[in-house]
Amino acid sequence: MHDPVRDPWAVPMRRAIAEAGHAAQSGDVPVGAVVLSADGTLLATGHNEREATGDPTAHAEILAIRRAAAALGEWRLTGCTLVITLEPCTMCAGAIVQSRVDRVVFGAVDEKAGAAGSLWDVVRDRRLNHRPEVVAGVLAEECAGQLTSFFRER
DSSP states (O other), X not given: OOOTTTOTTHHHHHHHHHHHHHHHHTTSOOOEEEXXXXXXXXXXXXXXXXXXXXXXXXXXXXXXXXXXXXXXXXXXXXXXXXXXXXXXXXXXXXXXXXXXXXXEXXXXXXXXXXXXXXXXXXXXXXXXXXXXXXXXXXXXHHHHHHHHHHHHHO
């Protein structure tokens, strides 16, 4: 398990958790994401906006990846790190591979739809041309708690 005091991913994960809070405020499942450049600069943020926009692809990761690509002016996010509060689904895992993100950092495991080691492992599938590093479990309890609270209230 990760030590939140010493973990270098704790600060960006807290930013992703704050993003997830914005999703919950608009009735979306609270998932947040941030994209960091190779030097650790914040490039983009995103949170689930499916309910807000009526777009089934408006997952936090997809939105953050799109915004990071726009900020960089290119689709390749080589050297970048994607930090997400919940393990990515298959759609998002595919986008991660296609965008060439170097590292995926996530908090809570998604045993029902996770595609970065739980149910599937799309991001590390040896048959694909790109396989990012995966760091799992960063502030996992806090990330999972945010989701549990949201669904309990519904």
